[in-house]
Amino acid sequence: MLFNTFTFAWFFPLVFVLYWLLQKKDLKWQNGLLIVASYYFYACWNWKFLFLLIFSTALDYASGIQIEKSTSEKKRKFWFWLSILINLGFLGVFKYYNFFVDSLVELFASFGVSLHLATLQVLLPVGISFYTFHGLSYVIDIYKRRIAAERDFVVYSLFVSYFPLLVAGPIERATHLLPQLKQKRIFTYEQGVSGLRQILWGLFKKIVIADTCAQYANPIFNNPEAYSGSTLFMGALFFTFQIYGDFSGYSDIALGTSRLLGIELLKNFSFPYFSRDIAEFWRRWHISLSTWFKDYVYIPLGGSQGGRWMQIRNTFIIFLVSGFWHGANWTFIAWGFLNALYFLPLLLTNKNRSHVEIVANHSMFPSFKEIIGMGITFLLTVFAWIFFRAPSVSDALYFIQKICSKSVLQWPTVRPTFLIVLLLFFVLVEWWGRKGNFALEKLWVKQSRILRWSLYLLLLVLLFLFQGEPETFIYFQF
Incomplete structure (x- = not known):
């Protein structure tokens, strides 16, 4: 379902009216309605991939609880990496598998070697990059002991599948959205x-x-x-x-x-x-993604705390990963690399916060x-x-x-x-x-x-x- 369609023009008013009519009931009724609406919203695109969304939600919900209650570091790491690898595995298969296969075939062809590798003829699940990052940040924050695991499956499911942001963001954080889903909402003029x-x-x-x-x-x-x-x-x-x-x-x-x-x-x-300047541009463009990469990739790599070469390395990594996140094509990697080059003079002259x-x-x-x-x-x-x-x-x-x-x-x-x-x-x-x-x-x-x-x-x-x-x-x- 698209925001700019007549389907959404009747869908949202209906959800809006029912949602506020349920205000006097328990909060779970409102959240339950939003989950049903969100799953319907997503299923309008392709109902088969709804099962992938539900599986990803259940995986991260269970992993978060297991990470929090595990007493040994070994078990914590097991559940943490289980969630990370499965989520990235789904993303890799659906979004990047064909890219790596085609790139490998082209590489060997340049040396005169012919490879015959099968590619996948499957649609890319809409929104997979966004809801995967929701789950990843949630699990990472629990593992780092920044937040507590959410025990209410309805609330966590809504955090992942909330229809306004489900297919194209913004990429939400558990620390920002989960508390709002657990408190009474009041409509104001x-x-x-x-x-x-x-x-x-x-x-x-x-x-x-x-x-x-x-x-x-x-x-x-x-x-x-x-x-x-x-x-x-x-x-x-x-x-x-x-x-x-x-x-x-x-x-x-x-x-x-x-x-x-x-x-x-x-x-x-x-x-x-x-x-x-370009540094300011990236503080103002796709802010939720830029801050996600800063918090979960750039800072863990050392951020700006190391020497100059580490700062340069981390800058290029963050821009290249950001480019690759956008799509399985060398054009996005080139786009990321070019933006890193733009950013470099500001970094070297300490003017990236001007x-x-x-x-x-x-x-x-x-x-x-x-x-x-x-x-x-x-x-x-x-x-x-x-x-x-x-x-x-x-x-x-x-x-x-x-x-x-x-x-x-x-x-x-x-x-x-x-x-x-x-x-x-x-x-x-x-x-x-x-x-x-x-x-x-x-x-x-x-x-x-x-x-x-x-x-x-x-x-x-x-x-x-x-x-x-x-x-x-x-x-x-x-």
Whole structure:
């Protein structure tokens, strides 16, 4: 089930009404309803993989209890590694098996040796990377004695399968979400209005911005030979806004939907394209994944506590692993490697924490220095996204080579004026609302009601005009 479909448009209101009608009953009734709704939500995609989700949930639930109650370190390690290896094993088989087989065949072929290895003809279970990481962090935190094992199977099942975040995050932590699932939720008007605002902005990002950009980016990336360097650059720009509108739009809808149910999820985006350097970009893009890798990979490796070479090593490891998490393709590894190279000068000069607050936090307009920093960071990000989007590394290199050719001076053959106007409008609204958790959170709330409702009406009209065949979210494939 997709957020941007009529199916979800009847599904969520029904869940919302039943959920709050059950408020006066025991909390387990509300949690039970959310589990049923979550399993139905997931089963609408492919009911067969629902059993994999349930098995993964049961495995981590049982492992967590066994780790906590085991008196010997040997038993603790046994249950810990049992959970880790099975979870990573499922992820490896479904997501990476074919990649390793194909890479091995190509490697031997380069030496003139022909291998005949079978690949798996199976769908990638949607959301497997996300709910696997939920379970991994939970088990690791119990093993490290940071949290106690959850004894209520209903509560733990909901933690893993909660439908707003089930298939594309944010990647939640047990320390943040589990306590909310165990306490009484109260619906407030302010919370409801905030949730609706965030859902509206998320739908606008996805349907109007991302899906429209995709109509131009996809043909350009699928057939780069037919276009000039300037047009390819336009395609890269369109994809840059497509992936941001698509993924941050999903996160906005997820957070807004959950807020209507009285549950706050982790913030996943914080206006990343207004970043003044790559370090700031990665503190603002896919925040839940970046912090997950920092806490469970980077810091255990030594983080920034060791010598300079250890810091460099850990930086490259974290970016390469992050790239590989996104998909079984060398393009994602190249994308991660490129971002590590971007990050390296900031690390070596100890400037990777230079920009913590949002740009122009105390003024309406950025300084000239901030404009230059944002421009350079944005162009570096556009360049890196080419590897993320291209089918192969060779395709990405061809794409970049053509952008760097004389044809980049030609007038682009693809230049949709209406889309460019939409993107300018989008950037302006994001800029005006950059001090909130999302663009519409505080925008004109204390100013003119007419201006605020005019904006809402405009967004609704644009949603109606651009509503077509629902497009899946990009991060569903990860």
